[in-house]
Amino acid sequence: MSLHRADTLGGRAAVVGIGATEFSKDSGRSELKLAVEAVHAALDDAGLTPADVDGLVTFTMDSNPEITVAQAAGIGELSFFSRIHYGGGAACATVQQAAMAVATGVAEVVVCYRAFNERSGHRFGSGLQSRQPSAEGVAMGWTMPPGLLTPASWVALHAARYLHTYRLSPDVLGHVAVADRRHAAANPAAYFYQRPITLAEHAASRWIVEPLRLLDCCQETDGGQAVVVTSVERARELRHAPAVIAAAAQGAGRAQEAMTSFYRDDLTGLPELGVVARQLWGSSGLGPQDIDTAVLYDHFTPFVLMQLEEFGFCARGEAADFAADGGLELGGRLPVNTHGGQLGEAYLHGMNGIAEGVRQLRGSSVNQVADASAVLVTAGTGVPTSGLVLTADG
Template identity: 70%
Template sequence: MSGLSGAAAIAGIGATEFSKDSGRSELQLAAEAVRGALADAGLAPSDVDGMVTFAMDANAEIAVARELGVPELRFFSRIPYGGGAACATVQHAAMAVATGIADAVVCYRAFNERSGSRFGRVQAAAVAAATSAGLDNGWHYPVGLSTPAATVAMFARRYLHEFGATSEDFGRVAVAMRRHAATNPKAWFHGRPITLAEHQASRWIVEPLHLLDCCQESDGAVAIVVTSAARARDLAHRPAVITGAAQGSGSDQFTMTSYYRDDLAGLPEMGLVAEQLWRQAGIGPADVRVALLYDHFTPFVLVQLEELGFCGRGEAPGFIADGRIELDGALPVNPHGGQLGEAYIHGMNGIAEAVRQIRGTSVNQVDGVENVVVTAGTGVPTSGLVLAAG
């Protein structure tokens, strides 16, 4: 176990409603979510002395602090690589708390990703940026690899070829996530499950990805409060103790599909995160009752199950075939519905659901939860957490 393991905990969670048109600024969304997380923890803005968010977030820490009346900040940090940052925000907060740099750190993510800038569309400016990423994009944009779906489709095609998987295997992930969302009143797709036939009939986005293989676009915000584990035990709720927190970037890492690698059907960066998580937490896959996996595209859920050690390489289609990742299965995945069913808030809503599972307060509560594994965006440098009941 690492020196970080067990030192910090998530003491509060907050969120706005999830919509397709919030009708307010991203700064207002951020402030609402942070205010909710502080109220959930039983803390005041004056208790906050640290903030962590995504490099992509448009809301400056000092602006959020002003809106809330936070008097001063002793620590602030931003994590790059889009959704890969989600769990790393909590990792940075936990490191700050464990080392005494800060006492109460808020992690937040807020955007109007449906009514404002939509990530699923071609971002023409990304190819002209005077950065190394702009240079990289200049090589693959001209051949049509200019959206997340296009790059992931290349990965998905290789996975199908290498392991004999089918589109229906991807569809079983989507069906499970939508089934979970259907019983979650806060999910965008509440009351709207899908069948495998409906998945197969949904239109192509980029073959072999159907529309229902792709996460939704959402407006909303989620915030998380991290304090020391000892302090969290005296606050409003049962703490979710951070027993593992890791980041990872694999060899020849690219963005969304690392197509310079010899092995095009794995996610070695997630394997690196998994090795760190299990070592830090002192547990293994068999000790996990529920998993919150980043489900921006269905193929990456399958590969994460493999990289995390729940099954072997190429075995995920068989692993999930009997409903194992559904609520009554051996390893429920994303009981809230995930980004396919609840909302796409860059993975932060998955962390919030993990906390609810630890507390025993989820609308789709899994029995006997003591440890939860959470992952962040895949196909990019990524991160992960293990949370345990405090």
């Protein structure tokens, strides 16, 4: 549904292929090469070929234009190409774009991709130096001279207010990190495969930007991830059981900024994800109680807690309790980020989380939730964002 009335997108398209490169600290190849490899892997997984593709979607932050990926991947004519803005907030929206193109007949097979050398090349965590005096540059520019220069610092300013409001210690963020790392420990593709952590290790890790510690921050990564979207009808003829896009939505809040929404509300929530949640529940007809497992965007731990509240998995201020005692782990109240998340598997701007949602519906996750039939996937937090509800077919 849109903000005001139900939409007609749900159930029209499905994710039929997922593919990724390895996740590393130094890929040793270009971002374009990573993108092409990921696109090919996703097409192979779907049982499709480059010749089947007529649409491509990526992030505005991606350095690989659709036409260049097509050129290098053996893809021919394109009838649909699109890019979504706002960093990781674009992740689920690429799939929404693809689904809308497929549902309207604008395209038949659309590949969504994201590829970067975010570790060996430019690291977001290294901090901003300057910005052009555009509207976007000015919005970011307010926080630069005083020294808020990194994603960790922007998230921390929200997190400090959240923790203060609900009288929580930064140690509670460890529940998120421990769950992610437990899941990653079982995932051979994860950067932190076989390296779980304890709450004590989280609490002992060094400060990055108080109240965030090292183990609250994701693993900056080189790699590429792609997913293939087509109509549900065509999906049923392909190799894997379709992951049906039951709902897809974007959201921006009032007085929204990209990472610096410090001037509105009480800083204890993520209003943009509230916008996404209302649409996803309204359009899919599902609610929090129907979700078997969720992939909640986790570049930093605090926003995972806030998402649990925005989506109604628990009441405001109660996410830390919800997450305690393994609440987010396999077998817990709501298994979250069963691939290990961006803290444990890789920071791929959320695209690897969509792939995990698909694996859960196929029954092929390394941390499989029994009979998973409805999965929530969210995109970047602290920015205008997006989300998906994926369901099993039929």
